[in-house]
Amino acid sequence: MNIARPLRLLLVMALGVTAVRLWGGALSAASPAVVLIDSVLYDGYALNDADEAVRLINVGDSAVELGGWRLSDGASSAALPPVILAPGAMVWLTGNAEAFREQFGHNADVTLGSWPGFSNAGDEVLLLDADGKPVDALVYLGGNTGLAGWQGDAVEPYRVSGLFAAEGQVLYRQRDQVTGRIVSDTDSAADWAQETSSAIDGRKVRYPGWETERFFFPAVITATATLTIAVAPDNAFVTLRREVDNTDTSIRLSSLMLENVAFGEALAAAARRGVEVTILLEGSPPGGITDQERFVCDHIEKAGGACWFMIADSDHRIHDRYRFMHAKYMVIDDRVAAIGSENFSPDSLPDDDKSDGTWGRRGVFLLTDAPGVAAHLAAVFADDLDTAHSDIHRWSAADSVYGAPPPGFVPVTTTGGDGYAVRFPAPLTIPGVHAFEIVQSPENALRDVDGLLGLIGHAGQGDRLLIQQLSERPYWGTTSSNPMADPNPRLEAAITAARRGATVRLMLDSYFDDPSSPVGNAATCAYVNGIGRAERLSLRCELGNPTGLGIHNKMVLARIDGRGYVHVGSINGTELSNKGNREMALQVQSDEAYAYLAGMFLGDVERVAYLPLAMANFRGAANHVLISEIVYDTTGPDEAEFVELYNPTGLPVDMNGYGLSDAVYQTDFEDMRLFPPGVVIPPYGTLVVTISAAAFRAEFGASPDLEIVDSDPAVPDMIDDPAWGDPEALFQLANSGDEVLLWRIGLLDVVTYGNGYHSAVVGCPLLAPPARSLQRDPYWDDTDNCPRDFRGWPFPSPGRVP
Structure with a gap:
């Protein structure tokens, strides 16, 4: 038997097995004890599933001696040694210590002399006491759900094609979010984290090597510290490089990729002056490891640093613990932590001269000298880079995948550009007491x-x-x-x-x-x-x-x-x-x-960049097409009047199914016009609808997008809805007052003026000269209050918002 974590597992062994003293005093026999099956790996990664394992947990108030107990699959069983399991303690059982250690990265707590074996197609996992009575059971996949001590359907691994596989998946019990303890045992699939009724507490996966219990709770830290905000592509490179340049003892960096040559040179320079530089990267990023990254790691390694990769290698049965090592953070001198959204790439961290602008990816890094933040990241880094796990592989020049680039490789060192005007030339630093x-x-x-x-x-x-x-x-x-x-x-x-x-x-x-x-x-x-x-x-x-x-x-x-x-x-x-x-x-x-x-x-936000940062009752832009301008009384013929629509969203809007009306009710003797197929308003774009394109062109010197009557074959016609209002009526806006309504299934937007009325909105008064146009201002806002949303303006501007 191996005892890898004695502070977690308090064991007392007999029969010549090493004894471990029970921490915390004498055993209690006053309270009933309950031992449950907590986790099961039934379809392992090792050859012939030699790494199968079961973890037990004591959820009771007193210690339990497991001597004489048996672990069974219903057909065969294996005896447990006389282990005393303290309250709250957990014990991993396996039949093959080496296979378990290879996949989990640590020793099993107990290696049994025999192992029942669990079918990949489905089975029962049974825990029996010394009298042969059932203590707990798990039924998964095609196992016998009629088993005594089990209720309802079997547990199934949580599988999503291409994301989460059944192979290697550890079935495990749900924990209460507040206490971290196992939820009440109901002897059913509902107790297990893979169950699918909850999108929060269920539908989870776990694989060997994860420290689910250790990091179950988010780390909460309150400290007097500085908080620095670095914005990419504006200033993140300079901010992060400055931290590297000022490092005294150590740098730990974790990222999906490391392709920024200038940043790699800063890391190599730190290594040359004696800083311990340790890099942990994803071994199989999308598209594979590039020669650019090989070049950067070669540079760091030659300077005395170390590049490590978390890898998968099916030929050697090496399975990486995580699908992707995707975190992006640094720990500097065990004192400063930097956590961000960006890989250490030239596109995210361009090092060009920003005086004429730059070009890159939008992202953010947060940096702090709060000691607890750095300590937590260092702990995660150490756990992930633990070489006891077979998925950790060191860069080596001769390695064709995790080694040097081909001879003569020339890295790309030109970054950035001038298409984006830098808005944040320097980071923001905020001192004070911060809750992280x-x-x-x-x-x-x-x-x-x-x-x-x-x-x-x-x-x-x-x-x-x-x-x-x-x-x-x-x-x-x-x-x-x-x-x-x-x-x-x-x-x-x-x-x-x-x-x-x-x-x-x-x-x-x-x-x-x-x-x-x-x-x-x-x-x-x-x-x-x-x-x-x-x-x-x-x-x-x-x-x-x-x-x-x-x-x-x-x-x-x-x-x-x-x-x-x-x-x-x-x-x-x-x-x-x-x-x-x-x-x-x-x-x-x-x-x-x-x-x-x-x-x-x-x-x-494109075209609304001028919005004030703080505004009473600020709602942001509307999320649907709006009526943005109405001209109901032109200086020339009324056939030139128009309605302008505006799309305030970042997506094109297909107007199929939309209608424009001056009738509030279907029985009104007015008109509803539908948009013809193929009409789309682009993001932040407009559509102008007029009665007559010819009259509109004569009045405004431009062409509309759509017309009501066919005066110009080049301008599409709106389609009359014969089921609405008077089929003989035309969409016309009365000079004394009217309603303009935009429909799609239901009412989407409505504007009234003069003697027009609709119960859903506050109407505008008639325009007074020199005003000729009702214009929405700002053009993206809608409060259903026309005097607030619209201005009277002397200069109609069809197709252009204010």
Whole structure:
């Protein structure tokens, strides 16, 4: 028997096995004890599943002696040695110590002399006491659900094609989010983390080598410290390099990739002056390791640093613990921590002269000298880089994959550009007492009592959420699923906050996005904006690329009860990122940090960059097409009057199914006109509808987009809806007053003036000369109050918003 972690497992062994003293005093026999099967690896990675393992836990109040107990699959069994299991203690059992250690990275607590073996197709895992009575049971997949001590369906591994496999998956019990203890045992699949009824506490995975219990709770740290905000591509390179240049003793860096030659040179220079430089990178990033990264690691290694990779190698049965080593952080001198959204790449961290602008990815790093933050990151780094795990591999010049680039390779050293005018030439540093929370995947990113979901869960009436994200899927699971079957808990939490009255705005990347994908950002915006429109919520989603090479940020900003919060890191809105990758994010309460980054966010919103950072009752832009200008009384013929529509969203809007009317009710003797097929309003674009294109052109010297009567074959005609109003009537706006209504299934927008009336809005008075046009100002805002939303203006501007 091996005893790897005696402080966790308090064992007393007999029969010639090493004895371990029970810490904490004498055994208690006063309270009943309960031992449960806590975890099961039935389909291992090792040859012939030699690494199969079962973990037991004592959830009772007194110690339990396991001597004479048996572990069984219903057909065969293995005897347990006389182990005394203390309250709260856990013990890993296996039949092959070497195979277990190879996959888990540590010794099993007890190696049994024989092993029952568990079928990959399904089986029963039984724990029997010394009298042969059942103590606990687990039935999985095709096992016998009629077994005494089991209720209902069998447990199934949580599987998503291409993401989470059954092979290597450890079935384990759910923990209570508040206490960390196992939830009440019901002898059913509902007790297990893989169950699917809950998108938060269920649908989880676990694989060998994960420290799920150790990092179950987000680290919470309050400290007097500085908080520095570095913005990419503006100043992040200079800020991070300055920290490297000022390092005295050690640098630990974790990232998906390290391809920035200038940053690599700074790390190599630190190594040459005696700094211990240790790098941990993903061994199989998308597209594979580049020669550029090999060059950077070669440079660092030759200077005395070390590049390590977390790898997978099927030929040698090496399985990496996480799908991707995706966290992006540094620990400097065990004192300063930097956590961000960006890989250490030339596109995210351009080192060009910023005086004429730059070009790169939008992202953020948070840096702090709070000791607890650095200590926590150092602990995670040490755990991930523990060479007891077979997936840790050191760079070697001769290695064809994890080694030097080919001879003569010339790296790319030109970065940046001049297409984006730098808005943040220097970082912001905020001293003070800060409350930090460290959220990490795969252990604790999906908790709704704290962390990100807990924060969003507190947002309500009058609060605001600003979300800037590389990827936020409309739903999880397979691409053929849907938000009802496989909700994205992050997105649904934001939508629920909007339903509670919060203003919620999402800006998602358009540069990397596939607009045809059902789980892409365009699909997310369509889903979110549809809900916002249907429920009339202050909820809006748009696509963006403010700095040229995409939004790579993973940032959530919250203003709740007047206080500002910032969440920044590597965690994006995919299921893999939250459940299967190594990810890291820092969450902090700081009004100054919130204000600074909210300014960045609003400045990144195309065409609304001038919006004030703080405004009473600020709602943000509408999330649907608006009536933006009305000219009802022209200087020439009335046939030149027009209505302009504006799309304030970041997505094109297909006008199929939309209608424009001057009739409030279907029985009114007025008109409804439908938009012909193929009419689309581009993002932030306009459509101008007039009665006669010929009259409009004569009046304004330009062509409209659509007309009511056919005066110009080059201008598409609106289509009469014969089921609405008077088929003989034309859409005409009365000079004395009228209503202009935009429909799609239901009423979408309405503006009234003069003696026009609609119960849903406040109307405008008739225009007084010299005003000739009702213009929405600002053009993106809608309060259903015409005097507030519109201005009377003497200069009509069809096709151009103010």
